[in-house]
Amino acid sequence: MKQILLLGAGRSVSTLIQYLLRSAAENNWHLTIIDVSVDHLQPVLEGSDCGSAQVFDVHDRQQCLQQIGQADLVISMLPAAFHVIVAQACLEQRRHLITASYATPELQALDAEARRMGLTFLMEAGLDPGIDHMSAMATIRQLRERGARLLAFRSYTGGLVAPESDTNPWHYKFTWNPRNVVLAGQGGARYLEKGAYKFIPYHQLFRRTESLHVEGLGDFDGYANRDSLSYREPYGLQDVPTVLRGTLRRRGFCQAWHALVQLGLTDDSFQLPDATRLTYRQFTEAFLPYHEPSEPLEHRLARYLHLPPDSDEMRLISWLGLEEDTPIGLKQVSPAQILEHLLTRKWRLEPNDKDMIVMQHLFDFEQHGQVKRLKATMVVKGDDAVNTAMAKTVGFPVGIAAKLLLQGKIKHSGVLIPIYPEIYEPVLAELKSYGIDFSEEEEELP
Amino acid sequence: MKQILLLGAGRSVSTLIQYLLRSAAENNWHLTIIDVSVDHLQPVLEGSDCGSAQVFDVHDRQQCLQQIGQADLVISMLPAAFHVIVAQACLEQRRHLITASYATPELQALDAEARRMGLTFLMEAGLDPGIDHMSAMATIRQLRERGARLLAFRSYTGGLVAPESDTNPWHYKFTWNPRNVVLAGQGGARYLEKGAYKFIPYHQLFRRTESLHVEGLGDFDGYANRDSLSYREPYGLQDVPTVLRGTLRRRGFCQAWHALVQLGLTDDSFQLPDATRLTYRQFTEAFLPYHEPSEPLEHRLARYLHLPPDSDEMRLISWLGLEEDTPIGLKQVSPAQILEHLLTRKWRLEPNDKDMIVMQHLFDFEQHGQVKRLKATMVVKGDDAVNTAMAKTVGFPVGIAAKLLLQGKIKHSGVLIPIYPEIYEPVLAELKSYGIDFSEEEEELP
Numbered sequence: 055m056k057q058i059l060l061l062g063a064g065r066s067v068s069t070l071i072q073y074l075l076r077s078a079a080e081n082n083w084h085l086t087i088i089d090v091s092v093d094h095l096q097p098v099l100e101g102s103d104c105g106s107a108q109v110f111d112v113h114d115r116q117q118c119l120q121q122i123g124q125a126d127l128v129i130s131m132l133p134a135a136f137h138v139i140v141a142q143a144c145l146e147q148r149r150h151l152i153t154a155s156y157a158t159p160e161l162q163a164l165d166a167e168a169r170r171m172g173l174t175f176l177m178e179a180g181l182d183p184g185i186d187h188m189s190a191m192a193t194i195r196q197l198r199e200r201g202a203r204l205l206a207f208r209s210y211t212g213g214l215v216a217p218e219s220d221t222n223p224w225h226y227k228f229t230w231n232p233r234n235v236v237l238a239g240q241g242g243a244r245y246l247e248k249g250a251y252k253f254i255p256y257h258q259l260f261r262r263t264e265s266l267h268v269e270g271l272g273d274f275d276g277y278a279n280r281d282s283l284s285y286r287e288p289y290g291l292q293d294v295p296t297v298l299r300g301t302l303r304r305r306g307f308c309q310a311w312h313a314l315v316q317l318g319l320t321d322d323s324f325q326l327p328d329a330t331r332l333t334y335r336q337f338t339e340a341f342l343p344y345h346e347p348s349e350p351l352e353h354r355l356a357r358y359l360h361l362p363p364d365s366d367e368m369r370l371i372s373w374l375g376l377e378e379d380t381p382i383g384l385k386q387v388s389p390a391q392i393l394e395h396l397l398t399r400k401w402r403l404e405p406n407d408k409d410m411i412v413m414q415h416l417f418d419f420e421q422h423g424q425v426k427r428l429k430a431t432m433v434v435k436g437d438d439a440v441n442t443a444m445a446k447t448v449g450f451p452v453g454i455a456a457k458l459l460l461q462g463k464i465k466h467s468g469v470l471i472p473i474y475p476e477i478y479e480p481v482l483a484e485l486k487s488y489g490i491d492f493s494e495e496e497e498e499l500p
Numbered sequence: 501m502k503q504i505l506l507l508g509a510g511r512s513v514s515t516l517i518q519y520l521l522r523s524a525a526e527n528n529w530h531l532t533i534i535d536v537s538v539d540h541l542q543p544v545l546e547g548s549d550c551g552s553a554q555v556f557d558v559h560d561r562q563q564c565l566q567q568i569g570q571a572d573l574v575i576s577m578l579p580a581a582f583h584v585i586v587a588q589a590c591l592e593q594r595r596h597l598i599t600a601s602y603a604t605p606e607l608q609a610l611d612a613e614a615r616r617m618g619l620t621f622l623m624e625a626g627l628d629p630g631i632d633h634m635s636a637m638a639t640i641r642q643l644r645e646r647g648a649r650l651l652a653f654r655s656y657t658g659g660l661v662a663p664e665s666d667t668n669p670w671h672y673k674f675t676w677n678p679r680n681v682v683l684a685g686q687g688g689a690r691y692l693e694k695g696a697y698k699f700i701p702y703h704q705l706f707r708r709t710e711s712l713h714v715e716g717l718g719d720f721d722g723y724a725n726r727d728s729l730s731y732r733e734p735y736g737l738q739d740v741p742t743v744l745r746g747t748l749r750r751r752g753f754c755q756a757w758h759a760l761v762q763l764g765l766t767d768d769s770f771q772l773p774d775a776t777r778l779t780y781r782q783f784t785e786a787f788l789p790y791h792e793p794s795e796p797l798e799h800r801l802a803r804y805l806h807l808p809p810d811s812d813e814m815r816l817i818s819w820l821g822l823e824e825d826t827p828i829g830l831k832q833v834s835p836a837q838i839l840e841h842l843l844t845r846k847w848r849l850e851p852n853d854k855d856m857i858v859m860q861h862l863f864d865f866e867q868h869g870q871v872k873r874l875k876a877t878m879v880v881k882g883d884d885a886v887n888t889a890m891a892k893t894v895g896f897p898v899g900i901a902a903k904l905l906l907q908g909k910i911k912h913s914g915v916l917i918p919i920y921p922e923i924y925e926p927v928l929a930e931l932k933s934y935g936i937d938f939s940e941e942e943e944e945l946p
Contacts, residue, residue: 241769247790250782251773253835255764257703262789283773318701323687327697327729336696343708344693360806389699 056083056460059125061112061140062132063089066230068440069449070131071098071105077457078104088112088121112136115143123147127460129452130155137161141175141469148173152456154180154448162469169468176464178471179455180448181411182211185432185485186299187289187471188451188478189492190415193430194289195475197419204294205425206418210266210276211411212302213444216435217271219407223373225304227401229409229436229444236320236394238301243278246286249295254278260312266302266414268431269495274412275308276300288473302412310370313359314393317341319376322390329382329392337392338376351377374400409436411443413492418499425499430492450488454481502529502906505571507558507586508578509535512676514886515895516577517544517551523903524550534558534567558582561589569593573906575898576601579677583607587621587915594619598902600626600894608915615914622910624917625901626894627857628657631878631931632745633735633917634897634924635938636861639876640735641921643865650740651871652864656712656722657857658748659890662881663717665853669819671750673847675855675882675890682766682840684747689724692732695741700724706758712748712860714877715941720858721754722746734919748858756816759805760839763787765822768836775828775838783838784822797823820846855882857889859938864945871945876938896934900927 058074060067074085075098085105087095092107099105112118112132122128122143127150130140134155141164144151148171157177168175178184186209197204215227228235243254254262263275282299291297303311314320318341329337339351342358352372356363374396382392403409413432418425436442455472458464458480465476472478485491504520506513520531521544531551533541538553545551558564558578568574568589573596576586580601587610590597594617603623614621624630632655643650661673674681685705691698700708709721728745737743749757760766764787775783785797788804798818802809820842828838849855859878864871882888901918904910904926911922918924931937 242764242767244770250790251786252790253764253767253770253786255703255767255787257701258762258764281770316704318688318699318704321688321699321701324690324699324727340697340699341701344696344698 056081056126057124058083058085058456058460059121059128060085060087061089061128061130061136063087063092063095063107064131066442066445066448067131068098068442069445070129070453071095071449073449073453074129074456075099075102075105077453078102081457081460083460086121086125112139115139119143119147122149125149127152127456129153129456131452134158137177144173144175145171150459151175152179152452152459153177154184154452156183157469157471165469172467174459174464174467175469176455176459176472176477177469179452181213181444181451182413184451184472185447185490186211186413186415187473188482189413189430189432191289191473191475191478192482193415193417193428194291197417197428200421202419202421202426204291204417204419206296206416207289207291207294208264208276208296208298208300208416209414210274210300210302211413212274214302214304214410214412215403216408216410216443219404219409220304222401223370224307224310224401226307227403227407227409228398229403229442232394232398232401233390236390236397237322239277239280240320240322241280243280243282243300245278245282245298247296247298251283252278257315260308260315263308264300268412268414268433269493271412271433273305274302274414275305276302277308288471296418302414306366306370310367313361313367313371316359317355318389319393320390322388325386325388326392329384329387332382333379334376334382334396335379337382337389341389403439403442405439407436407439409439409442409444410434411447415492427497427499429495429497431495432490432492434490446488447490450485450490451481454484502527502572503570504529504531504902504906505567505574506531506533507535507574507576507582509533509538509541509553510577512888512891512894513577514544514888515891516575516899517541517895519895519899520575520902521545521548521551523899524548527903527906529906532567532571558585561585565589565593568595571595573598573902575599575902577898580604583623590619590621591617596905597621598625598898598905599623600630600898602629603915603917611915618913620905620910620913621915622901622905622918622923623915625898627659627890627897628859630897630918631893631936632657632859632861633919634928635859635876635878637735637919637921637924638928639861639863639874640737643863643874646867648865648867648872650737650863650865652742652862653735653737653740654710654722654742654744654746654862655860656720656746656748657859658720660748660750660856660858661849662854662856662889665850665855666750668847669816670753670756670847672753673849673853673855674844675849675888678840678844678847679836682836682843683768685723685726686766686768687726689726689728689746691724691728691744693742693744697729698724703761706754706761709754710746712862714858714860714879715939717858717879719751720748720860721751722748723754734917742864748860752812752816756813759807759813759817762805763801764835765839766836768834771832771834772838775830775833777827779825779827780822780842781825783828783835787835849885849888851885853882853885855885855888855890856880857893861938873943873945875941875943877941878936878938880936892934893936896931896936897927900930 087107088110095107130153138160213229239259242256266274279299411434415430417428434443533553534556541553576599584606659675689700712720725745857880861876863874880889
């Protein structure tokens, strides 16, 4: 009986667990789930005799090695920082590994050894990174097979809220780690446009958006992700002059977020001396130059940010309550942590809210002397705050890849991302059966 | 015969070496100077029989321990990153230590052990940090002794170029590590103003300047230094509502530097894929949004930075040659390193140039119902590019402190900064004899 070990059972793992339990039942496998707290898994596990859960601290190296030694495949949904430890333990115990996180240089350094042992360490197998790679690679191959010459590749993904649950002026609710959302983009971004490098520092990132349109959903803004250049080689795009990967937000979000970045509220590099008695208003005031308090904070804030006081940006900032005299009530925190604390309340996905994933690839290409654009768009909605679109679009591809690996259908070994047809073809085909699919439009460019 | 060990003989150590050789001659001491290259020290050492130089890599732990073991006092002028290693070796060998660098938390962690062993680890004993602490503490004590109640303490220091050698529109030349100048301020700044915390993120720092005037020299701008809050306790300023330490530049510098920061040119967080064939113009273009090249770079740059094309800021940027089609000729470098490479050429202190140190403290206080400001200003000029004002104002206080320590006149032990009268009184008195002194003005505030 093959053993699957799932490390981490936090937010957005619901779909993955359901999928793995079903696969286990069909294939006579067993799933062991491990996390620091597993009580919430009881309802799911009670309906299956193929799964069990254990409490466990991944810092306990001895237990970690022992558990991994008993598995045929390890899936890690732990925070990204843990993956190097887990991957090293997988090397020691000679076990396969799947994660939905980035193949960082530290992980890539294990490639030769994993390859030598015939182990598959499949990284970036979730949504973004994950489905984005798989769907882009499938389309790039199709385009090349029909003789098209790629001129530009742009790809954007957003974890958003569905229109029917969109009840705030930011048009955004958290469906993913709030801390990651608050710190998003802090490394700046690098991409390629018409053959030239483009570098955007963090403090300009949310000002440098591109406009995108999704049929039936309206307009979005996309901002560039960290390092698009690093995907040129794996995608085989060395001869393509424009390569950009980015994140989608509803119109208005980036402009107001840019104002918060300008102010300094996303700074995570220092801790406030003491924010216990500090109010949100005093916190906001701390980022403005000193001024006799005769002029209202709201006006000084707008002027400092070079915004009209009645602008959309100021309306969104005001809605957050940053000018209110409510105590923050936190000790020893950074500005970014205070902002996260506030947003977690303001941007909460309510139990019956539906989230929404939007992914859009834009392929510009030349064929028979014509320049055309192929737009491939995926929209997935969640059922509620547990079975989210995020949980589905991360969980299904990881689960399907796990099944393929245990069935011996993935031959590639080493530290890899899902850019090979033997992986992306069956994953994309099965995703389609769960309604996770792309619609395509082609248009001629002037 | 007492032994002084000086680690590091780089830029701006000329005065210190001359001073230590003189002290050694007067007191029958011996000075050993150690660095990776010491050839340039021969002319200085030939005139003295109290000093010798050796080549040595501080990474060689065995040799490091041995050398420190033979000394009575260690002075480290190595780059700041080395000081923890040196301090630990001094603990092992039970030797006193003096540096001109910050007493970082890592160094402060050695305080209890140094104290237990009766060792003095005197940090921040140069110019800034150094003379700023000593002169401020002396004046704060005088003010309190005459019954004044301090309302505000502001202190600014700048390493600048003397008016007679000021030949460029930035009014700046390098007299200190260029890399540190390019990266200055990247941690943002925190200070206290009228009882309220003030936080400035890096990308706003050079916009948030204060105007200062120095009699006979004209106007300067000051921008806030990293963490002024941390000096409230050592200075005994817990009850003073305004505490700010900052850096001085000539009028115009900060505004143009702010534009470079906005653009992203000071980013040190990533390396360019390859800058060998890239020109400065292409480098600058990489930070701008893509645009059909019909509009000149200069105009797009100004618009992106929200500056008039004929502004002073654009004139200063243009003078740097950032729009020129000259190849950079560097491989594997960050934007900040490219900027440093360019500036090292543009802001070079020529052999006969004189640099200039300006320090200004502003003490606002209340006495007999009147609110007054005491302005204490120090101006020191260099002789040439070797005997710089920077070398004098760093070297003399370190050298005098070394003499006092070897003469048994410093009783404080542990990791400390020069805030005690037993240190700052004799150091300030001797500095005066070398022309390093403050002029004071007092005025009533409205």
